Amino acid sequence: MVKHKTSALQENQGVSNSETTNASSIAKIKSNRKNTTDVDTLLSGILNRDITILSKSITLIESSLPEHAQKSNELLKKCLPHANKSVRIGITGVPGVGKSTFIEVFGSFLTSIGKRVAVLAVDPSSSITKGSILGDKTRMETLVKNKNAFIRPSAASDTLGGVARKTRESIILCEAAGFDVILIETVGVGQSETTVHSMVDFFLLLQLTGAGDELQGMKRGILEMSDAVVINKADGANLNLAKSTASDFKKTLHLYNEKPSGWIPKVSTCSAIENKGIEDVWSIIQEYLQVTSKNDFFSIKRNEQNTFWLTETIKNSLTSSFFNNKTVKNELEQQLKLIEKNKTTPFAAAEYILNIKTKN
Amino acid sequence: MVKHKTSALQENQGVSNSETTNASSIAKIKSNRKNTTDVDTLLSGILNRDITILSKSITLIESSLPEHAQKSNELLKKCLPHANKSVRIGITGVPGVGKSTFIEVFGSFLTSIGKRVAVLAVDPSSSITKGSILGDKTRMETLVKNKNAFIRPSAASDTLGGVARKTRESIILCEAAGFDVILIETVGVGQSETTVHSMVDFFLLLQLTGAGDELQGMKRGILEMSDAVVINKADGANLNLAKSTASDFKKTLHLYNEKPSGWIPKVSTCSAIENKGIEDVWSIIQEYLQVTSKNDFFSIKRNEQNTFWLTETIKNSLTSSFFNNKTVKNELEQQLKLIEKNKTTPFAAAEYILNIKTKN
Numbered sequence: 205m206v207k208h209k210t211s212a213l214q215e216n217q218g219v220s221n222s223e224t225t226n227a228s229s230i231a232k233i234k235s236n237r238k239n240t241t242d243v244d245t246l247l248s249g250i251l252n253r254d255i256t257i258l259s260k261s262i263t264l265i266e267s268s269l270p271e272h273a274q275k276s277n278e279l280l281k282k283c284l285p286h287a288n289k290s291v292r293i294g295i296t297g298v299p300g301v302g303k304s305t306f307i308e309v310f311g312s313f314l315t316s317i318g319k320r321v322a323v324l325a326v327d328p329s330s331s332i333t334k335g336s337i338l339g340d341k342t343r344m345e346t347l348v349k350n351k352n353a354f355i356r357p358s359a360a361s362d363t364l365g366g367v368a369r370k371t372r373e374s375i376i377l378c379e380a381a382g383f384d385v386i387l388i389e390t391v392g393v394g395q396s397e398t399t400v401h402s403m404v405d406f407f408l409l410l411q412l413t414g415a416g417d418e419l420q421g422m423k424r425g426i427l428e429m430s431d432a433v434v435i436n437k438a439d440g441a442n443l444n445l446a447k448s449t450a451s452d453f454k455k456t457l458h459l460y461n462e463k464p465s466g467w468i469p470k471v472s473t474c475s476a477i478e479n480k481g482i483e484d485v486w487s488i489i490q491e492y493l494q495v496t497s498k499n500d501f502f503s504i505k506r507n508e509q510n511t512f513w514l515t516e517t518i519k520n521s522l523t524s525s526f527f528n529n530k531t532v533k534n535e536l537e538q539q540l541k542l543i544e545k546n547k548t549t550p551f552a553a554a555e556y557i558l559n560i561k562t563k564n
Numbered sequence: 565m566v567k568h569k570t571s572a573l574q575e576n577q578g579v580s581n582s583e584t585t586n587a588s589s590i591a592k593i594k595s596n597r598k599n600t601t602d603v604d605t606l607l608s609g610i611l612n613r614d615i616t617i618l619s620k621s622i623t624l625i626e627s628s629l630p631e632h633a634q635k636s637n638e639l640l641k642k643c644l645p646h647a648n649k650s651v652r653i654g655i656t657g658v659p660g661v662g663k664s665t666f667i668e669v670f671g672s673f674l675t676s677i678g679k680r681v682a683v684l685a686v687d688p689s690s691s692i693t694k695g696s697i698l699g700d701k702t703r704m705e706t707l708v709k710n711k712n713a714f715i716r717p718s719a720a721s722d723t724l725g726g727v728a729r730k731t732r733e734s735i736i737l738c739e740a741a742g743f744d745v746i747l748i749e750t751v752g753v754g755q756s757e758t759t760v761h762s763m764v765d766f767f768l769l770l771q772l773t774g775a776g777d778e779l780q781g782m783k784r785g786i787l788e789m790s791d792a793v794v795i796n797k798a799d800g801a802n803l804n805l806a807k808s809t810a811s812d813f814k815k816t817l818h819l820y821n822e823k824p825s826g827w828i829p830k831v832s833t834c835s836a837i838e839n840k841g842i843e844d845v846w847s848i849i850q851e852y853l854q855v856t857s858k859n860d861f862f863s864i865k866r867n868e869q870n871t872f873w874l875t876e877t878i879k880n881s882l883t884s885s886f887f888n889n890k891t892v893k894n895e896l897e898q899q900l901k902l903i904e905k906n907k908t909t910p911f912a913a914a915e916y917i918l919n920i921k922t923k924n
Binding site: 285552554 | 637640641644645647648729732733736785867870871872873874875877878879881882883886887896899900903904906907908909910911912913914915917918
């Protein structure tokens with residue numbers, strides 16, 4: 205399967221076992237690979253900033269095996285008192301805008317000023333092979349070798365909710381491991397922006413130059429939730445166009461209502477390739493942190509996000525277990541047919557199905 | 565309580581019983597007021613286009629008394645084969661844009677070309693008094709006297725979902741009573757637009773003149789869901805400004821992605837007071853109906869809306885009964901405190917609460 209590249213953090217196809225490998229060696233390797241390390245060893249490894257242990261722990265919380273769930277919850281609980289001390293930054297933009305190059309350069313800048321940077325990704329389309337997973341980090345070759353940076357590809361799950369949960373929990377582990385800036389990359393299409401927006405402190409939209417057209421292909425809502433718009437590839441012959449695009453965005457953002465944060469979204473230009481304007485982005489974020497820590501919006505937002513994820517998780521669990529019920533599925537199909545034939549209304553049908561389910 | 569006027573369809577305070585009224589007369593009047601008419605009499609009244617019976621029937625479906633629910637469902641079921649033959653038009657715009665005057669003039673125009681017009685409203689803020697309800701229809705004085713028009717104030721309910729359901733069901737009754745155009749007015753703020761959008765075929769946004777500024781105070785999403793933007797009050801000294809505003813909107817709408825309907829949103833100007841440009845609005849709607857009946861989007865959308873309301877009703881019922889549970893309420897409060905103290909994660913808390921509930 206050839207997957208269209210939307211993120212540098214995507215996974216390659218797994219490598220299948222060589223036919224010449226001895227079967228018992230395979231069993232041995234697989235057993236070694238299992239998460240047999242106890243929670244306290246994982247915890248102290250994380251707190252000691254051991255990247256190998258951090259990776260192993262994220263693999264544990266990403267596991268869908270029921271026997272891993274309890275261990276994973278225990279580890280998270282023990283990491284929590286050491287978490288919550290980073291700034292979480294969401295980065296989005298349509299494919300081709302240069303997210304990976306930007307993160308490579310931005311991340312390297314941050315480490316150069318003494319920050320430790322973790323890069324996570326939310327890509328609901330990422331599929332997982334049963335074999336090993338290789339993160340394609342070729343487009344972040346400097347950052348990947350940086351000892352103060354940690355790059356992790358998107359968790360895999362059948363649902364965006366699943367990816368979201370695993371990413372939120374990975375943030376906690378990364379924070380406990382002393383990363384003070386968490387960058388969360390997401391693909392610039394669909395619902396994943398809303399998901400990432402609800403787990404970060406600051407939301408950054410990368411854009412390309414182009415007058416007006418650049419709004420195409422992007423949902424209005426994404427612009428509305430952005431705390432900063434950065435026009436990338438502001439270099440060479442593109443420079444003037446980038447500046448006028450920035451000015452267009454300033455006008456558009458000006459039309460929006462004031463945000464509850466009291467923050468007026470900023471617009472700037474940068475060239476990730478020429479390493480220009482990168483520092484400005486960090487200045488904007490610094491300013492944001494000042495404003496929102498002064499008016500307490502920073503912690504209000506984190507509390508709201510926690511409440512959101514708590515109730516969302518409950519709602520999703522309730523509705524998915526209801527709609528996955530076999531009786532419900534059959535009745536739903538029947539009732540939709542009756543509605544189409546004008547024999548019942550959506551509301552009467554809903555009541556009917558809810559009653560059927562309660563009786564069973 | 566002085567309510568800020570956002571709709572001509574709002575309700576006045578109820579009239580309290582005079583102290584000199586005999587108590588037994590009150591009981592007699594109240595008993596007569598009750599919905600004692602049987603379903604078949606109501607049905608034949610509706611099919612015979614008896615407006616008094618239609619009003620009485622809408623009062624029945626708006627009732628929250630459990631003993632009315634069954635009767636109401638039966639009536640709706642019997643009306644369904646006669647429904648679904650109108651065009652449903654949602655009309656929104658910020659307070660002051662002239663929605664009532666527009667509906668008065670547009671509705672009168674429609675009756676003049678042989679249409680029968682029902683006007684409903686969705687106002688989630690409408691509160692109801694226990695006494696009698698007087699619709700304040702003073703701003704639609706021509707339409708209210710028109711025998712081919714029917715005006716009904718917003719249903720009252722504690723929730724927007726409640727108002728939505730009652731309005732959707734009222735549409736069915738109005739259609740069975742032979743109304744071929746249903747206008748649904750909504751206030752131009754908050755979530756009610758999304759609700760109305762999901763129950764109409766065509767969504768019309770009324771706007772005032774003003775360059776750029778007119779976007780303020782309005783969520784971007786409302787513009788995005790509009791099938792037409794009509795600049796009202798295009799008269800006198802305002803005329804040229806209205807035309808340039810229209811041209812601004814055309815440019816903005818042009819930036820949006822093509823709609824699944826294949827319809828490109830139209831922009832026009834009108835003066836409800838001078839009765840100008842009203843016919844153009846109807847032409848736009850006619851054109852929309854042609855396009856969407858040809859590509860079948862019209863019925864696809866109605867089916868999608870039915871599925872949406874069916875699943876929404878089930879989801880709301882499931883989650884509200886869960887979160888209204890006393891044990892859940894207490895546990896939720898406890899868990900949120902633990903989250904704030906970094907003692908648990910939103911996901912672990914959700915699992916905990918779901919488990920507690922399953923055991924009870």
